[in-house]
Amino acid sequence: MKSKWIFTTIFVLFILSNSLSFSFAAELGDLNSDNNVNSIDFGLYRRCLLGLCPFEDPSVADLDGDGSANSIDFGIFRKFLLGIITEFPATTPKPTPTPQSGDEDKILIPHKSWTCGMADGIPKPESGVLAFEINMKLDQIYNMGKTQYGQRQVFVIQGGTITGSKISGSVMSGGLDFQLDLSNGAMEIEQILVFKTNDGNYVYFRSAGTAANQNDVRIVPNIEAPNNGSYSWINSGKFACRRIVDTAAKTIKxxxxDISGVTVRADSTNSIAVTKPTDVQYQSWDFRKAFDERKGTLFITEDVALAGSQTVGATKNNISRNIIPITGGTVTGSLNGKIIAAGAxxxxxxxxxxxxxxxxxxxxxxxxIIVRNxxxxxxxxxxxxxxxxxxxxxxxxxxYLSSDPGMGSGGGVKISFYESTK
Structure with missing residues (x-):
């Protein structure tokens, strides 16, 4: 009798979903990333709870905001599809506190969707020891306007220098800094940079940053340096950064x-949390993975121009990093344009x-258009x-789905993108 009731409930939900499609900007409940929350996601949720598949993004499945995806969230999902509730509990965050004097000394707790690698809190960077400084000149500033994630700016790096007692060198051109400004005053940052040390080694620098208000931006870098040599200390380090942008002068510092000696124990008195508005989709640190999808209609073809490799080699976490800068190219098909000389x-x-x-x-x-493939x-x-x-x-x-890179013109690569079908 119990199994019959479960079957009947799922069947009713399926019928409801054929007539209703719940768009949900923050992506909560959207397990298959099709920008709709419906019985397909509900069925996928059940399979994941039974251990038949993993949650691709657990934060999307955490409907009550308690930090885990479990049977309680599954029950909340059922209520949402039946119309008993109209939003998930996790979609009603506490407002970001108005900046107060002394907030800059507090531990900054990132939003759960953008943990910056320090979900328990980012201390004031200056509480550590200065390891090195990066000074960069900007090539281009693109004010994209409001995207699905918030107000987006993209800074393209022209070049720069890195200076410190244990490392010095140059910042390679084409680096990217993605700044996201949210309507409640919060901010999220991602940077992807490459350094070349004065003795010829390459270092990969990808960071995530955040701010509860724009006067206190904190960055947490994930830095990869060669395991062998004088820069291996970077791979085991713990760092936090201060980022300062001067758009008039077109510079970023x-x-x-080094915050390895800084103790972080956040509580209600010594921390401030970053919150996000409910009308924006969460951006993801990781790239999307396709499951049970196949290539449909051809969308565009890229002819991508490339520069020579910048090889970091073996680094931390069993990673061997090789970077191929993108120097231009063309896009033809359902839309037409050029590929900007930036990124890699x-x-x-x-x-x-x-x-x-x-x-x-x-x-x-x-x-x-920002592209990630x-x-x-x-x-x-x-x-x-x-x-x-x-x-x-x-x-x-x-x-969308992509072909593998093939031989392009002038030593570059040709890639085709296709609409994805189930």
């Missing part, structure tokens, strides 16, 4: 502090090899970010 394919050449290409398109009518060979998945009121805004929600 990053001060990197940040390859992990360990087994299994994965690529993670991060770069920008500019359409023939001037729209800037990543995954293992044979299963590459492109995703996009573009202005929400653009004629290309469909890119923010539709799913």
């Amino acid at each position: 990053i001060s990197v502090y 394919d940040y390859q992990n050449t360990s087994n299994p090899m994965t690529i993670d290409a991060r770069y920008l398109w500019q359409t023939n009518d001037g729209e800037i 990543a995954g293992q060979f044979g299963s590459l998945v492109p995703t996009f970010e573009v202005r929400a009121d653009s004629k290309y805004s469909y890119l923010n929600s539709k799913l």
Whole structure:
């Protein structure tokens, strides 16, 4: 009798979902990333709870915001689909506190969707010891406007210097800094940079940052340096950074502090938490992975121009990093434009090899589109970010698949993107 009741409930939910499709900007409950929350996600949730598949993004399945996805969330999901509740408990965050004097000395707790690698809290960077400084000149500043994630700016790095007692060198051109401004005053940052030390080694620098208010931006870098040699100390270090942008002068300065000796024990008196508005989708640190999808209609073809490899080699966490800068190219098909000389394919050449290409398109009518094409060979998945009121805004929600790179013109690569079908 119990199994019959469960079957009947799921059947009713299925019928309801055929007539109703619940769009949900923050992606909670959207387990298959199709920008709708419905019985398909409900059925996938059940399979994951039974151990038949993993949660691709556990934060999307955490409907009550308690930090875990479990049967309680599954019950909440059922109520949502039946119309008993109209939003998930986790979609009603506490407002970001108004900055108060002394907040800059408190521990900053990142939002759960953008943990920055320090979910328990980021201490004031200056409480550590200065390790090195990065001074960069900007090539381009792109004010994209409001995307699915918030107000987006992209800074393209022209070049720069890195100076410190144990490391010095240059910042390679083409680095990317993605700044996301939220309507409640909070901010989220991602940077992807490459350094070349004065003795010829390459260092990969990818960081996540956040701020409860824009006067106190804190960055947590994930730095990969060669395991063998004088920079191996970077791989085992713990760092926090201060980032200062001067758009008038077109400069960015990053001060990197060693905080390995700083104790972080956050409580209600010594910390401040970053919150996010409910009308934005959460951005992801990791790339999308496709399950049970196949290539449909051809969407576009890229002809990508590349520079020579910047090889970091064996680094931490069994990673072997190779970076191939993107120097231009063309996009033809359902939209037409050029590939901006910025970003790179940040390859992990360990087994299994994965690529993670991060770069920008500019359409023939001037729209800037952030592109990420990543995954293992044979299963590459492109995703996009573009202005929400653009004629290309469909890119923010539709799913796509990519071919493997093939031989392109002038030593570059040719890649085709396809609409994804089930």
